[in-house]
Amino acid sequence: MQRYKCVISYDGSGFSGYQVQPNKRTVQSELEAMLAKMHKGASIKVIGSGRTDAGVHAKGQVIHFDSPLPIPEQKWEVALNSMLPEDISVLSVKKVDPSFHARFDAVGKEYRYVLHLSPIRDPFQRNYASRYPYPLHLDAIREASKFFLGTHDFTSFCSAKTEVEDKIRTIETIDFINVGDLLTIRFVGNGFLYNMVRILVGTLLAVGSGDFSPEDIPVIIEKKDRRFAGKTAPPQGLYLWKVFY
Amino acid sequence: MQRYKCVISYDGSGFSGYQVQPNKRTVQSELEAMLAKMHKGASIKVIGSGRTDAGVHAKGQVIHFDSPLPIPEQKWEVALNSMLPEDISVLSVKKVDPSFHARFDAVGKEYRYVLHLSPIRDPFQRNYASRYPYPLHLDAIREASKFFLGTHDFTSFCSAKTEVEDKIRTIETIDFINVGDLLTIRFVGNGFLYNMVRILVGTLLAVGSGDFSPEDIPVIIEKKDRRFAGKTAPPQGLYLWKVFY
Structure with missing residues (x-):
């Protein structure tokens, strides 16, 4: 074998x-x-x-x-x-080596989330990006994203169905790549809970639309309750980009 | 109305x-x-x-x-x-105006053909580009493309099923856009026959692989016979990009 x-x-x-x-x-x-x-x-x-x-x-x-x-x-x-x-x-x-394990040996992951910022539908992006047709305050999103960096209990940012008990994760990097009408948000961390990236994105969009302010983020983290965070962003914008060992 | x-x-x-x-x-x-x-x-x-x-x-x-x-x-x-x-x-x-006609008033079209130059399959390109995994002589392709410019009888470059009688068309522009492993070939002309762009691309690929030389192009045009041109390139790389009126 x-x-x-x-x-x-x-x-x-x-x-x-x-x-x-x-x-x-x-x-x-x-x-x-x-x-x-x-x-x-x-x-x-x-x-x-x-x-x-x-x-x-x-x-x-x-x-x-x-x-x-x-x-x-x-x-x-x-x-x-x-x-x-x-x-x-x-x-x-x-x-x-036979001791290698794809899941248990992973020490980090990079996910990317692609937003299509456009009022007009693009048939070529429908399965590969999530369309957001309203104005977005990118500066507020950048500011809000900094509160997620570091080690936190991300209970507010995972599906209520999550089975793992330890919800403490470390996010190393969140950055933004803007090309044309596509905005890619890059997340690198030691691990992500069920639906975590999509809820982080939904929460950042709520900041970008003005529903939340950047300063609400630490409060939402502190609540440890999924109901206080933003919506779960749709799946088609999300890419598992890299797994680190 | x-x-x-x-x-x-x-x-x-x-x-x-x-x-x-x-x-x-x-x-x-x-x-x-x-x-x-x-x-x-x-x-x-x-x-x-x-x-x-x-x-x-x-x-x-x-x-x-x-x-x-x-x-x-x-x-x-x-x-x-x-x-x-x-x-x-x-x-x-x-x-x-009620006299406008989408087909009869068109005076030109732009088509683009996207080639994915890679030995490795990319699931995200499978429907949006045609993969070509072998080495290509791009200089020879560029040279060959010049013989297509201008007004020619394109009988050799259309499907034998073509019903129109007049097979004379004018190609104004053929150029190349190379980004990463994607090569886009842009064709602008006053009209294109059935399968014409795909046969032009198939013929350019035959030049790029060394099966034809650039100087074979005028000979193939002169033959006015579909059997002398290259293969019909697959549909998924082709985009009707713009119609001119």
């Missing part, structure tokens, strides 16, 4: 998220179906660095799996891509 | 082309179904500047239709977009 670490990219539009669900098309189930074919029906479990929701994209999701097949490292990429559907792509494959 | 000229954009991925076909989802049939709803079931004919094939996109297709509804010009855009599916967008609506 050899363990392999793969970096993969997928267009989330056609998937009911990353994780296996009965009777749904998911990224994990496509990967496992493909590996089962390669291994003559033997079931090969795929472990991802974490889930992504329906409609959420990945530019650098990381997975691992074990295989007994005597395929040289450099041939795996071509072999896997030749059997995968067009909306998933394997960007790299590396042999790793 | 008032005639309206609209500029529309669509993501061709989900359509069996522009023109109405029985039991297929097409751009024209979606537009006409939407207008029928607005007009309480009355059938409103939509005329486009020309067809686009299945999978081909439009950033600036032009259509016209007639309506008796007393809607002010500036309200049409919002009204139409609110009823259209997300993969079609109306960018502008203008009242025009």
Whole structure:
């Protein structure tokens, strides 16, 4: 048995998220179906660095799996891509130690959220950015974002359905890339709770529209109650960009 | 009755082309179904500047239709977009003289063809660019493209199915925009025959790969026979960018 670490990219539009669900098309189930074919029906479990929701994209999701097949490292990429559907792509494959674990060994993640700031619909952005048609106070958003940096209890910024108990996370970087009518918000941290990036974005948009002021952020953090933060921004603007080990 | 000229954009991925076909989802049939709803079931004919094939996109297709509804010009855009599916967008609506005709009055068109020059599949480009994974001689392509400029009989560069008799067209501009691993080829001319841009691109790729030399182009033009030109490049890289009146 050899363990392999793969970096993969997928267009989330056609998937009911990353994780296996009965009777749904998911990224994990496509990967496992493909590996089962390669291994003559033997079931090969795929472990991802974490889930992504329906409609959420990945530019650098990381997975691992074990295989007994005597395929040289450099041939795996071509072999896997030749059997995968067009909306998933394997960007790299590396042999790793059997102790490597895509989820438990991750020490950080980068997510990006893309906003399409336009009153006019663009058919080419509908699945790849979240459209925001109203004026936005970008300076207020930048100011508000600074309150999220550092180590906080992010209970106010995760889905009430979150099962993990420890809701303390550290955000290292939040920055902004503005190209034309696309505004990308980049989040780098040691980990993100369920729906956390989308709720952070929804809260920043509430600051940008004037519903909240930047100084409301520390108060919302302190409340430790999801009801005080902004809306959950839609999934199609979100990209799991990179996983750090 | 008032005639309206609209500029529309669509993501061709989900359509069996522009023109109405029985039991297929097409751009024209979606537009006409939407207008029928607005007009309480009355059938409103939509005329486009020309067809686009299945999978081909439009950033600036032009259509016209007639309506008796007393809607002010500036309200049409919002009204139409609110009823259209997300993969079609109306960018502008203008009242025009009843003599205006989207097809017959067009004096020129701009098409763009996007190539994804990469050995690695990108799930986000699969419907929006045509991937070319081999080395390309860009200088040879540029040189070859010059032979297409001006007025020629383009019989060698259109589908054998083409019904129009006059195959003489004038190409004003062919240029190249290279950003990262995307190469966009821009074609501006007074009109393009069926499949003409895709066959021009397929022929330029044959030059770029070394199968043809630039000097073969005038010979292929002279042959007036489709079999001498290159392959028809796939539809998903093609965009009807602008129609000139």
